[in-house]
Amino acid sequence: MEDFFSLFYRNNLYGEQLYYHLRGWDDAQNGFVAAADKFPTIFCVAFGTAVLLFLAYYYIFNHPRWNRWYHWIIPLLMTMATSFILGYVIVTTDLSAGVIAQSLEPYIGVGNAIMFGIYNAVLGGLFFFIMSLLLRSWSKNCKHSPWPLLATKLNNKGKQDHE
């Protein structure tokens, strides 16, 4: 299962050694320790935040005056900010606590933490964006945010043509 979560983070955008650290690398075992794998937590928080803010915007708050694209940006940015802070804080906390494996430590710094935060923010934002595309049509007031549904667009176009 841990491979599922790490699948979303397997890239070289924020440093290969940081990826190994977050996956739970242990020098003593020359392998990964499942208990030290941080990707399930990071993924669940990023995804969970996206789900919560999606539900909050489209189905809980669901206000007719908050259905413009610039209103939709707010929960998107909140999702991204939460994911960024989470990723950045986890890495910098490990850096300052000195819990990173000795073989990885020289290759991990604040720069990697920032890059990982940005990557996690983009990932969280992507989750929110995808849910916005797929699951907003049942929202009463915000289903046309950030842009009208394709079905509504086609319907309107058909009406114009008819007129």
Place this chain on the structure above:
Amino acid sequence: MRPLIPLLFCLTACINGGPRPTATPGSNTATSKATTTETYSGETAAEAIQVSFSEHPTVNVYLETSGSMNGYVDNGRSQFQQVVFDFLSNIKNSGLPSEMNLNYITDKVTPKESDVDPFINSLTSRGLLTAAGNKATTDIAALIADILPKTDGSTLSIFISDCIFSPGSVSNPEAYLENQKIAIRNAVKEYIDANGFVGCSVYQIYSQFKGSYFDYKNRRSTIDMQRPFYIWVFGSPVHIATIKSKVPDSKFMGSPVVNTWTIVDGDFSEFDGLNDYGLLQPSPTNGSYRWVSKTQVSNIKKSGEQFNFTFGVDMEYFLLLYGEDYAIDINNYKHLITKDTGEEFFGSFRKNMVTASPYTHDITVISNKPFAKGTFTVVFDGNVPNWVYECSDLDDSILNDSNCRKTYGFKYMCDGIYAGFHANNTSNITARYDFEIK
């Protein structure tokens, strides 16, 4: 540095406790009070190798007392006598031997009393000449052929000699040496065939030599200079490792060990815990690749000008048995192509500085072209070390500063032993590191 005794215990326990799960249940043979005998299987049941050793072996010491040894002895005052006295005393006091039998050897074995002190220190050049046996020539191959059949898992043999071949009046000394090499190879092969999981180790030490020197044509001259002599240990690798552990090379008294060489018949990969290795994570120094598992690697990319990946190895036992220079000499490692053939291996060693790492050294495998997908196996199959060739001479009629530390024909002895361990041009793999490149 972890204590070494547990490692020896580990090897002992591994053999006592049997092999990895490939072992055939119920294949163990007899177990007596003092001797532990186990069978472990190789790749197939047909390749099963008998491993037999006792915890406290009988140690038989053979001190060559041919005429050429006269300059090494001086009533206990020579470096030779100090070294041998110290070495044998340490072994005796180490608790390893159940008993120690001391013998002089020429063309016949003369048993002596079991007290080390008079055995070695009472020797004078004159006393040497009065000892039994032929003093004029040394048939090294015959000595080896005499000693090895008396060596097995419960008997360790120590042979102390200047190891100078004595062709005497033969017309073609090189042919004589070649024949000696073949005879030594045959003796070693029989020794391996009869026992399995055996080894031998040699120490080269210098001592002041003052007396009559007999060159390869048996011409006598009087010299007073540093000359090498050799202590050979034949027996189970467990016993050799115990000696190396309890009598470290660096602790020899009288004169330091100049060079050593150990060769072992048996794959340590068969024993859990003695050959731990694993792929390390990529880094600028380790290479650019993806760590899949300890033995699986993928996406090996060019790192600089070459493709490489790095794995860690626990070499504690290797370092003990072979010495660091030999154990980390990359020339002793090969890339295995088929079961018995290897090709030159390009790589580099460095010490593993990661405190928590289970490995002592890192080996970086280097290739100029991309690695082919499939199995990639690196094996340890040691060569005869260079010092043997540097210390070997083919003409000792005039000894001076340039060749006084060389031994006539010594490389033929080592080549013969090496050939015995590689009989029929087979490999002698002591450790293997298997990887799957995806």
